[in-house]
Amino acid sequence: MRLKPEDAGLFYEMFLPLLDYVNENYHVMMEPVHFTGESVDPRDAAEVAHFLWERTWIIDDYLTETALPEEQCEIISGWKRCISRTFIIERHLKKGSVFISDDNDSVYLVNGIIDSWEEMIPAPTPVIVKTTLLPFRDVIISDGLVSAFPIRFGRNMADEFKETYMTAKKNKTLISQI
16 A cells, blocks of 8 residues: 555655755755755665654754645644654555564554555565654655665564564554554
8 A cells, every 4th residue: 555646745745845954954964965856865865864753853843934734734743753663564455564563563554655565675574674654644654764674584483473463453453543
């Protein structure tokens, strides 16, 4: 599952100027870098985003200093609830991909932005990824900055991940909004 094209466009329309604001005001990158141009180096974007996700209070400053429509302010304000960590992608479903947190076994249903997770990371599941989850309207997405690790799991580990997902499904604790 992925966002509708207009929602994907809206995400980047909001996210890239926020990265520009963070970099311009906090000088994360040594050289001037702009994220609203045509080509964005994902490594630069990841560095600035990492800085932001560790200091989500910056979002309040940004919203105070920027005139945005109310809905965009609500969406961006929700990003203060971001979850940055390593996850196991256990499986792909029609409604999104199943992400299991590496530190507390929370299970999330996550949508892609432009492509589904299955299209972005075509490796067989389970797969380890490091990313930041964000609320976007009524779903969970990532910030689009993802590191995947080429690690294969044995059957026992894969079965444990499956059991974690099945338990969350059975107990209705699969998280689809943050």
